[in-house]
Amino acid sequence: MICAGFAHGLRMIGAVLSARRVRAVAVESYGAPQYQELLTEAGLRTPALPLDEGGTRTEDLALRGVGAVLLTPAHQYPTGGALRADRRAAAVDWARATGGLVLEDDYDGEFRYDRQPVGALQGLDPERVVYFGTTSKSLAPGLRLGWMVSPRSVAQEAVAAKGHVDWAPGALDQLTLAEFITSGEYDRHVRAMRLRYRRRRDELVAAIAEHAPGVRVSGIAAGLHAVVELPPGTERSVISSAASQGLAVEGLESFTHPSAAAPASDAGAGPDGEGAPARRGDALVVGYATPSDSAWSGALAALCGVLSRPEFGSKIHP
């Protein structure tokens, strides 16, 4: 089913879940606040699952009393890991056992650099997973074109939820994209962009290693952004220093679920898995795809200039 990007698809699924009398959808501890907001507008609660080095703790799903879970398995947004195989299996097992649905936002699935593509969760059980893809990063967010692959019953309910008075992407855009895909040009385009973005990522990592050698960069196996870790308590001042250099970077704080926003002192989930999700330390979320080729090296130098200041970077990861 074609939709006008991920948000439109998620809105339809939110309406489907609400009509099915689902009360809550589990979300990741880190994510884009507008998607939680969209589920909240559909009348759904959005409890968070903790996140550790293996990704989101899907084995805790049974404790959350939810009817669905929203995940970014290919490249957790924005912290950047891939969901580990046992966690992927646990999500699908939970869905099978409870009749729940896994909502798979295949975030950055097409921009993976260092190893084999991560398969979609949807392949593990097409009857229990709703898959969302988008052209927002492969072509342009302004195109407003995405797609949703869902079990037949969900698709029928989504069409009903959409109704006569919903709107959809223009037919001309849909036909143009269909032609672009069937001609093979879309694949060629994505492969070419993947090489370009990989080169940018390599330049970012190399420049930080050279100019701010104590700073750790993570979440870089895929996607168009990196997470740059900072000494505790410096996130806001780094962002404003960067802004004064004309750089628009975001802090990890603005992607943090309210239940994970407390300081990390109690180290998150207790043995029963029901504790508050652990909060990560201060970090920047640095998108590296947006600057034009001519602006890129200047932006990179400015970022390294900020990160190499003694008060921000160099001491913490010796």
Added chain:
Amino acid sequence: MICAGFAHGLRMIGAVLSARRVRAVAVESYGAPQYQELLTEAGLRTPALPLDEGGTRTEDLALRGVGAVLLTPAHQYPTGGALRADRRAAAVDWARATGGLVLEDDYDGEFRYDRQPVGALQGLDPERVVYFGTTSKSLAPGLRLGWMVSPRSVAQEAVAAKGHVDWAPGALDQLTLAEFITSGEYDRHVRAMRLRYRRRRDELVAAIAEHAPGVRVSGIAAGLHAVVELPPGTERSVISSAASQGLAVEGLESFTHPSAAAPASDAGAGPDGEGAPARRGDALVVGYATPSDSAWSGALAALCGVLSRPEFGSKIHP
């Protein structure tokens, strides 16, 4: 403000009105049911205003206790009259006196044939009228592009109602349309289409006058459809006879507000203007723009064949 067609714009305005604690929006006795449904989904009641030969009785607005009124002043949909000057003034006067809003669906405003263009109601008071235009008939419904001109405060609230998670027409389509308009080609296109549709309308009226001379055709000064009046009690059987000839025509019944759906025996509004809106007689709503050039003359002959049957047409308007 650009929107994805009239329905998208009306949905935003429904949210604005709802947030302003408006409880009800008056609608016309005849109209597309999906727009009423859309207002209902926004939590608004939709009482109907009666319709007579001068158009919708906007002088009854004060009796309806509404915060807004939705009108099709250029070409009432689907009965086809233009709103009379005193009725236009009454709508704006009501809005000024009560702080209400007039929602002007400029339906078929660009396809007027026989006299000077009817000015937009919005010109009478831009602070009290929200104007809606669309490319759905001038270009294609599949394009999903329309526009909304509203008082500044309404526009700001509409942007807020839209939120981050709403979707809009693709940027490429918007830019393409902007270029089409500024180059003058959009105007040329609309003028050319107006001539084509006018020729079709003339052929329709002439063919019915020749083959079914008793049948009255109305609502034809503008737009892409005509209302073909039928003897009482024949609407459904004419539609099914037409369908058996491969013609998709609709009955006026499916456009009738529930409060106007009772038989016409009590002749509608009482002296206080609060009675049930008068129901019109049986009629077909015949769109004449859809058939291809090659299908048109066959479709027209088939329609005349149905209308000229003694049981349907010829006797009632001698």
